[in-house]
Amino acid sequence: MARFFVAASNIFGGIAYINGKDAEHAKVLRLRKGEIVVVCDGKGTDYSCRVKSSSPGTVEAEIIGKAPSAGEPDVDVTVYAAWPKGDKTETIVQKTVELGAKSIVFYPSERCVSRPDDISASKKCARLARIAEEAAKQCGRGIIPEVRFVSSYDDMLLEASRNELALFFYEEGGESLRDVIAAKPASVSVITGPEGGFEPSEAARAADMRFITATLGARILRCETAPAIAVSSVMLLTGNLG
Amino acid sequence: MARFFVAASNIFGGIAYINGKDAEHAKVLRLRKGEIVVVCDGKGTDYSCRVKSSSPGTVEAEIIGKAPSAGEPDVDVTVYAAWPKGDKTETIVQKTVELGAKSIVFYPSERCVSRPDDISASKKCARLARIAEEAAKQCGRGIIPEVRFVSSYDDMLLEASRNELALFFYEEGGESLRDVIAAKPASVSVITGPEGGFEPSEAARAADMRFITATLGARILRCETAPAIAVSSVMLLTGNLG
Numbered sequence: 451m452a453r454f455f456v457a458a459s460n461i462f463g464g465i466a467y468i469n470g471k472d473a474e475h476a477k478v479l480r481l482r483k484g485e486i487v488v489v490c491d492g493k494g495t496d497y498s499c500r501v502k503s504s505s506p507g508t509v510e511a512e513i514i515g516k517a518p519s520a521g522e523p524d525v526d527v528t529v530y531a532a533w534p535k536g537d538k539t540e541t542i543v544q545k546t547v548e549l550g551a552k553s554i555v556f557y558p559s560e561r562c563v564s565r566p567d568d569i570s571a572s573k574k575c576a577r578l579a580r581i582a583e584e585a586a587k588q589c590g591r592g593i594i595p596e597v598r599f600v601s602s603y604d605d606m607l608l609e610a611s612r613n614e615l616a617l618f619f620y621e622e623g624g625e626s627l628r629d630v631i632a633a634k635p636a637s638v639s640v641i642t643g644p645e646g647g648f649e650p651s652e653a654a655r656a657a658d659m660r661f662i663t664a665t666l667g668a669r670i671l672r673c674e675t676a677p678a679i680a681v682s683s684v685m686l687l688t689g690n691l692g
Numbered sequence: 693m694a695r696f697f698v699a700a701s702n703i704f705g706g707i708a709y710i711n712g713k714d715a716e717h718a719k720v721l722r723l724r725k726g727e728i729v730v731v732c733d734g735k736g737t738d739y740s741c742r743v744k745s746s747s748p749g750t751v752e753a754e755i756i757g758k759a760p761s762a763g764e765p766d767v768d769v770t771v772y773a774a775w776p777k778g779d780k781t782e783t784i785v786q787k788t789v790e791l792g793a794k795s796i797v798f799y800p801s802e803r804c805v806s807r808p809d810d811i812s813a814s815k816k817c818a819r820l821a822r823i824a825e826e827a828a829k830q831c832g833r834g835i836i837p838e839v840r841f842v843s844s845y846d847d848m849l850l851e852a853s854r855n856e857l858a859l860f861f862y863e864e865g866g867e868s869l870r871d872v873i874a875a876k877p878a879s880v881s882v883i884t885g886p887e888g889g890f891e892p893s894e895a896a897r898a899a900d901m902r903f904i905t906a907t908l909g910a911r912i913l914r915c916e917t918a919p920a921i922a923v924s925s926v927m928l929l930t931g932n933l934g
Contacts, residue, residue, distance in 0.1 A: 520910040521910050521911045545917060548911060548913055548914065548917055549911070549913075549917075549921070550909075550911060588912070588914075589911040589912045589913065589914075590910065590911055590912050591911065623934075624934070625934075626931070626933075626934040627928065627933070627934065628928065628929075628931070664934070665934035666933055666934055667792075667927065667932060667933040667934040668762040668763050668832065668934075669763045669790060669791070669792060669831040669832055669833065670830070670831045670832050671790055671791075671831065672790065672830075672831075675787060675790055675791075675920075678917075678920070678921070679791070679920070679921075679924045679933075682921045682924060682925065683924065683925075683928050683933065685909065686869065686870065686925050686928060686929075687870075687928075689868070689870070690909060691868075691869070691908055691909040691921075691925065692865075692866070692867075692868040692869065692906070692907035692908055692909040692910075
């Protein structure tokens with residue numbers, strides 16, 4: 451069944467209005483009157499709709515049912531990833547969106563080779579937001595995860611510490627996720643490092659703030675692999691990966 | 693600590709001989725007499741060695757200890773992946789090796805766009821074997837996983853059915869891995885489909901052969917993401933991901 455994201459403001463009076471880029475998509479699919487489509491408001495709700503009318507610029511579809519988006523997990527996971535080199539940012543965003551992350555936040559770490567200034571980081575995040583949107587549509591998410599950055603390691607720690615469970619994935623070892631995730635947390639921070647790993651002083655600062663130092667095992671995962679595996683592991687252990 | 697793979701036949705008489713390409717690597721690292729290195733025989737054993745002599749072509753290192761490679765899981769996972777388009781084969785091999793797969797086997801499926809003949813498939817697998825080797829070295833595996841192919845879907849099912857646990861990941865839904873992996877299996881087959889998913893008749897044939905139809909959740913994972921997530925999930929639930 452065709453599935454569209456629209457702005458929440460395009461859903462009112464029992465009708466979902468698909469227009470702009472999504473209407474172009476609808477046109478390609480040759481939606482016909484009476485056809486059933488799913489319209490997602492990007493806030494976690496999917497609307498079953500019957501196409502009422504379809505013109506080149508706008509599709510109007512009558513709402514016949516609504517339900518929470520099946521693709522949304524019941525735990526909010528924010529990924530904090532150290533800026534990697536080159537196009538690894540894209541891999542991190544695409545994969546963690548597929549696996550159910552709510553937000554992806556890039557931050558600078560001592561051993562980062564890539565250290566964009568705020569202007570460059572803003573541009574990168576704008577581009578990555580489009581990748582998040584594509585990935586969200588492709589895999590059937592109910593929201594479009596946000597992509598942003600923080601300008602310092604300590605700001606990252608402070609923000610990440612606010613979630614119910616804050617996991618610091620350290621290549622030098624730590625606790626197994628199976629031991630850490632017992633009851634289902636409402637919100638989880640997943641922190642992964644750069645290509646060269648964390649400085650011991652960075653790991654110490656996280657431990658001082660009572661982050662849980664966690665491991666993904668004896669094999670050294672690449673910096674673009676670790677975020678996806680950390681997110682999928684949290685999803686699996688909280689019943690959000692089937 | 694520097695780590696080298698050598699042929700098992702290069703380890704005898706209490707000495708590990710690092711030569712050929714690995715010796716070039718050693719030269720780059722400027723190994724010195726007395727230095728401690730790890731030499732892996734590619735069969736799951738790591739040897740701690742002290743460098744005895746180092747010449748341009750060969751490094752001789754005295755064995756001072758041995759242990760099972762820490763990077764090897766205690767469950768043998770074989771990935772059966774439908775031939776994907778383009779360079780997704782590389783992603784599948786690189787990521788599943790990082791996550792601990794023992795073998796990666798490509799197979800043809802009804803909806804595969806890429807359908808290499810045996811000659812072309814052999815060439816692809818030879819190239820992918822080098823990617824497996826690089827990934828194994830990079831992440832600290834104790835073996836170099838093999839990459840091969842089977843020529844038909846039914847041959848794949850027959851081979852995959854021989855492992856203790858055979859998991860058929862179906863995009864239309866199935867059992868949760870948390871319910872399926874209770875006791876630790878010795879060997880697991882992980883079967884994932886092509887871009888367009890499995891034909892219902894293919895899923896039915898797997899079910900007829902008593903494969904367990906499993907799910908990776910409500911979000912549709914890309915065909916190059918699913919194998920890595922399936923392997924990491926098996927590793928997590930069997931205590932092999934930390």
